[in-house]
Amino acid sequence: MITRNTPFSRRRLLQASGLAAGTSLLSACGGGSAGSADGVVTMGSYQSDDVPKKAFAEMMAGFTGSEVKINTIQHETFKEGINNYLQGNPDDTFTWFAGYRARYFADKGLVGDISDVWDKIDGMPDSMKVASTDSKDRQVFIPSTYYPWAVFYRPSLFRERGYTEPTTLDEWLTLSEQMKKDGITPIAFADKDGWEAMGTFDMLNLRVNGYDYHVSLMAGQEAWDGEQVKNVFKAWNQLLPFHQPDALGRTWQEASQGLIQNKSGVYVMGMFMQQQFAEADLADDLDFFVFPEVDSAIGAKVVEAPVDGFMMAAKPKDEKLAKELLAYLATPEAVGVTVKSDPSVIAANSKADQSSYNALQKKAVKVIEEAEAISQFLDRDSRPDFANTVVGPALQAFVKDPTQIDSILASVEEQKKSIFATN
Amino acid sequence: MSKITTRPRRDRSVLLSRTDRVVLGLMLGIPLIVVAGLVWGPALVTVALSLTSWDGIGGLSDIQWVGARNYVDLATIYPPFWPALWHNILWLLVLFLVFTPLGMLLAVFLDKELRATRFYQTALYLPVVLSAALVGFIWQLMYSRDQGLINALFGTSIDWYGDSTINLWAAMIANGWRHTGYIMLLYLSGLKGIDPSLREAAAIDGASQTKTYLQIIFPVMRPINIIVLTITFIEGLRAFDLAWIINRGRNGLELISTLVTTNVVGEASRIGFGSALATIMLLISSIFIVIQLRVVLKGER
Numbered sequence: 001m002i003t004r005n006t007p008f009s010r011r012r013l014l015q016a017s018g019l020a021a022g023t024s025l026l027s028a029c030g031g032g033s034a035g036s037a038d039g040v041v042t043m044g045s046y047q048s049d050d051v052p053k054k055a056f057a058e059m060m061a062g063f064t065g066s067e068v069k070i071n072t073i074q075h076e077t078f079k080e081g082i083n084n085y086l087q088g089n090p091d092d093t094f095t096w097f098a099g100y101r102a103r104y105f106a107d108k109g110l111v112g113d114i115s116d117v118w119d120k121i122d123g124m125p126d127s128m129k130v131a132s133t134d135s136k137d138r139q140v141f142i143p144s145t146y147y148p149w150a151v152f153y154r155p156s157l158f159r160e161r162g163y164t165e166p167t168t169l170d171e172w173l174t175l176s177e178q179m180k181k182d183g184i185t186p187i188a189f190a191d192k193d194g195w196e197a198m199g200t201f202d203m204l205n206l207r208v209n210g211y212d213y214h215v216s217l218m219a220g221q222e223a224w225d226g227e228q229v230k231n232v233f234k235a236w237n238q239l240l241p242f243h244q245p246d247a248l249g250r251t252w253q254e255a256s257q258g259l260i261q262n263k264s265g266v267y268v269m270g271m272f273m274q275q276q277f278a279e280a281d282l283a284d285d286l287d288f289f290v291f292p293e294v295d296s297a298i299g300a301k302v303v304e305a306p307v308d309g310f311m312m313a314a315k316p317k318d319e320k321l322a323k324e325l326l327a328y329l330a331t332p333e334a335v336g337v338t339v340k341s342d343p344s345v346i347a348a349n350s351k352a353d354q355s356s357y358n359a360l361q362k363k364a365v366k367v368i369e370e371a372e373a374i375s376q377f378l379d380r381d382s383r384p385d386f387a388n389t390v391v392g393p394a395l396q397a398f399v400k401d402p403t404q405i406d407s408i409l410a411s412v413e414e415q416k417k418s419i420f421a422t423n
Numbered sequence: 424m425s426k427i428t429t430r431p432r433r434d435r436s437v438l439l440s441r442t443d444r445v446v447l448g449l450m451l452g453i454p455l456i457v458v459a460g461l462v463w464g465p466a467l468v469t470v471a472l473s474l475t476s477w478d479g480i481g482g483l484s485d486i487q488w489v490g491a492r493n494y495v496d497l498a499t500i501y502p503p504f505w506p507a508l509w510h511n512i513l514w515l516l517v518l519f520l521v522f523t524p525l526g527m528l529l530a531v532f533l534d535k536e537l538r539a540t541r542f543y544q545t546a547l548y549l550p551v552v553l554s555a556a557l558v559g560f561i562w563q564l565m566y567s568r569d570q571g572l573i574n575a576l577f578g579t580s581i582d583w584y585g586d587s588t589i590n591l592w593a594a595m596i597a598n599g600w601r602h603t604g605y606i607m608l609l610y611l612s613g614l615k616g617i618d619p620s621l622r623e624a625a626a627i628d629g630a631s632q633t634k635t636y637l638q639i640i641f642p643v644m645r646p647i648n649i650i651v652l653t654i655t656f657i658e659g660l661r662a663f664d665l666a667w668i669i670n671r672g673r674n675g676l677e678l679i680s681t682l683v684t685t686n687v688v689g690e691a692s693r694i695g696f697g698s699a700l701a702t703i704m705l706l707i708s709s710i711f712i713v714i715q716l717r718v719v720l721k722g723e724r
Contacts, residue, residue: 080689083479101690108480192585192670248674249568249585258569384690385478393503396674400587414500419693422476422487 041321042069043310044085044094046078055341059334065324086110092316093325098131098307099376100218101384102141105311106134112312113138117323121330123351127374131307142310142326143348144335147271148364149199149304149377150288157184157262165289167300169207169235172292176242179265186242188264190255191399194392197247198378199304200268201395204232206302207294211373214302218382220420224413225406233398233405235294240402247399270306271364274344283343286360290367301372306380307348383419390415466705473699479692486695493699504700507677510591511707514598514678515659522599523655526606531636533607534614548608550601555664562597563669587675594676598665602658606651613647614640649719656715660708679704 041063047056053072060068071091078085078095085094086105096102105111118129118139132141158164161182166172176186191197206214209228216222217229244255244264256276258264267273268291277286293300310329316322328334332352339347340356346364347354354365368374379387394412398405439447473493477486497504529547533540550558565572566583574580583593617640625635641648663680666672672681679700687697 082690083692087480110480194671194673246568246580246582246585248587248670249566249582249590254567254569385686385693388689389685389693393673397502400674411500411502415496418492418496418500422489 039066039318039321040069041066041093041316041318041325042071042091043325044078044091045070045072046075046095048072048074048078052338052342055338058341059329059337062334062337063325063328065328066321068325086313090313092318092322093310093312096141096309096311097376097380098128098141098143098309099380100382101376101380102132102311103134104383106136106138106140110314111140112314112316112319112322113140114142114312114323114326115139117142117327117330120327123332123349124330125348125350127371128307128348131374131376132309140311142330143307144309144329145338145342145345146305146307146348146368147345148288148367149203149268149270149306150290150367151266151268151292152259152271152273152286152288153266154259154262154282154285155287156285157265163265166292167289168292168296169238169294173238173242176239176265180242184262185244185258185264186266187239187244188255188258188267189243189247190250190252191247191396192249192251194388194396195379196252196255196269197395197399198387198392199270200236201232201391202304202375202378203268203291204235204294205229206304206375207291207298207300208232208235210298211302211375214375215381218378220383220386220416224416225409229409230405233402233409236398237402240399248396271360272344274360278343283358288360288363299372301370302375303368303371304375304377305368305371306377307374308345309348386416386419390419469698469701469705472695473702475695475698477694479687479694489695493696497696497699497703503673503677503682506675507672507679507682508703508707510677511660511662511679511704513591514595514662515656515711517595518599518602518655518659522602523606523651525599526603527610527651529603529607530610530614533611544608544611547604549604551604551608553601555601556668558597558601559665559668562593562600566593584669585674590669590675594665594669598658598662602655605654609651609654610644610647613644617643652715652718656711660711679707 043060045053045056047053056072057070060070073081073085082096082105087110096105102111106113115138118124118132121142124143128143129139132139132143134140153165161179163175163178166175179186189197189200202214205217208231209217213222213228217224222228244250244258247255252269252273253276255264255267256269256273259267260277260280260282271288274283274286277283290300290303310326312319312322312326330349332347332349335347335349336353336356339345339352339361343358343361346357346361346368350369354362357365375381378391382391390412394408397408472486474488474490475486476489476493529543533543537543553561563571563584568574568580568582568585571583573583581589584590621639621643622635625639630638661680662678663672663684666676666678666681667684670676672678672685683697683700683704685697686693686700
């Protein structure tokens with residue numbers, strides 16, 4: 001009996017394994033549950049690392065309206081499960097990002113309108129209000145902190161070698177030439193995870209074509225195989241020989257190490273890179289300059305500065321409490337806790353106490369105050385199903401073989417048409 | 424089957440009591456429901472969803488039927504599709520042609536009671552108990568371009584995980600490292616169970632070592648061979664974890680499974696498009712399963 005039975009159970013096993021591979025992927029992981037007792041407001045948090053988690057709890061403890069129950073979910077898991085989380089049983093309030101990523105859920109009716117909370121907020125700049133507003137002119141997001149993307153370097157290296165901060169592309173190319181002669185990789189570069197190069201692309205696009213073009217390109221209204229986008233890659237091609245080679249196998253942390261070891265000269269990154277310097281006890285030896293100007297008619301006054309903050313579920317258990325909590329989180333006092341514990345971000349509220357800021361944070365505030373416009377980031381300003389599955393791989397393909405850019409862009413345009421045709 | 428063997432079976436079925444029939448019904452019915460509900464149901468839903476465009480938000484009314492557009496798109500304008508298909512086939516072939524035979528060969532050697540054979544067994548088996556995440560990490564330490572062991576030893580600066588012409592091979596070696604030990608242990612336990620008198624008889628007849636293995640041991644090992652074959656197929660078809668851990672299946676490490684995940688899981692949520700990819704994977708799996716079942720069932724008559 002045993003020998004006769006085995007083919008059947010084996011067949012079933014094979015069917016199960018073969019089919020399960022195809023089907024089980026459909027059921028993604030669910031979100032956290034929100035059991036809400038009276039007088040408790042819940043907060044879903046992606047702050048899963050120890051240091052921010054502690055600061056987050058401290059910030060919530062400052063809310064006097066009621067107890068705040070924090071459901072911490074691992075950062076990547078939270079982001080990947082967000083669709084299911086919001087459709088399931090979401091917490092009353094939760095951590096999220098500004099820009100398209102916030103508007104998208106508002107358009108789908110998955111988050112609550114908090115315009116009345118905004119009426120009570122003091123000290124939030126207009127640019128933040130714009131970033132928090134959905135397509136129906138409602139505010140749906142409370143900004144908390146943000147950080148600029150810029151070109152980072154070690155002042156000690158610049159002093160030692162007599163380098164100066166470039167303000168135009170030509171100056172940057174000259175500087176890079178010099179660094180190369182000095183045996184330093186001029187521009188640290190990594191694109192293992194597909195999003196890092198989006199920063200460079202965004203900055204170049206903002207310098208070559210300007211902010212308005214960035215917005216309409218991200219919204220799918222411009223041709224990716226058109227002249228404007230090609231000009232971005234032309235500018236990039238001038239810089240590419242100075243980039244650290246073999247970027248596709250390197251993480252941004254590894255590229256930061258190159259800067260720490262003085263093997264690389266500068267690095268286009270978000271200010272969160274500061275954490276790597278802090279770990280190496282070099283927090284004081286880090287500075288940045290804004291991404292240099294490419295076209296003088298466009299200038300260099302747009303800063304990419306992704307905003308992190310909070311949203312409210314479409315149907316919170318206790319709407320009044322949830323809104324009170326969000327109003328509290330928008331105050332300078334609440335955000336003050338976060339910026340003190342994490343010196344790689346700055347407060348969205350301009351009235352927040354800046355006395356604890358380090359030099360880097362102070363400079364970031366100044367740069368953003370002087371900015372004409374603030375963009376978010378490629379994958380925060382565009383549809384996620386386009387940014388992550390199409391643009392990310394396309395930029396990697398460009399880094400791999402820059403000569404293929406025309407066919408890469410043609411392919412992006414074809415996919416864009418197909419994706420943006422659906423809702 | 425001959426008449427003689429069928430007749431008693433038919434007679435027996437008549438003799439089944441009521442209880443027997445209920446029990447039989449339950450024994451067949453419950454697995455049938457489980458298979459239909461957990462395997463065929465979701466599979467059919469996947470196929471149905473592959474004809475739609477849906478972002479996973481909202482009810483069934485939000486689903487748009489788009490016909491075969493997802494399939495047309497993935498075959499024509501989705502650049503990673505064809506490479507991924509090829510990588511999947513390559514992954515299976517390399518396991519089948521390189522690492523499974525290697526594991527079997529190591530088992531045959533270790534069966535010879537070498538000195539320190541326990542040590543070798545343990546060393547080779549160790550990777551099997553490690554999770555894919557750990558395997559990926561260990562090999563990252565070997566492969567890393569700037570800080571890796573291999574480049575440090577040879578003074579090279581090869582970007583093992585980043586260079587798309589070699590990273591698939593690098594990943595397959597890391598995967599094979601684990602697979603070889605698995606096969607080795609399975610096969611070794613089979614070899615240990617073989618009656619020594621078979622070998623003695625062959626030796627007395629003057630058969631060489633190789634000949635003994637190929638003509639006597641290998642055929643006797645048939646049940647183990649089938650398990651090894653099955654495991655190789657399963658491992659080959661479910662290739663996913665290592666590629667996902669290394670770089671989320673991009674830049675040279677595309678597999679159909681990683682493309683499904685990229686499109687379905689996460690904020691992207693192109694459920695329809697991802698389902699089309701999953702359906703293709705289902706078809707590929709079916710082809711190999713049919714081949715394998717034919718091999719397995721042949722000779723069991």
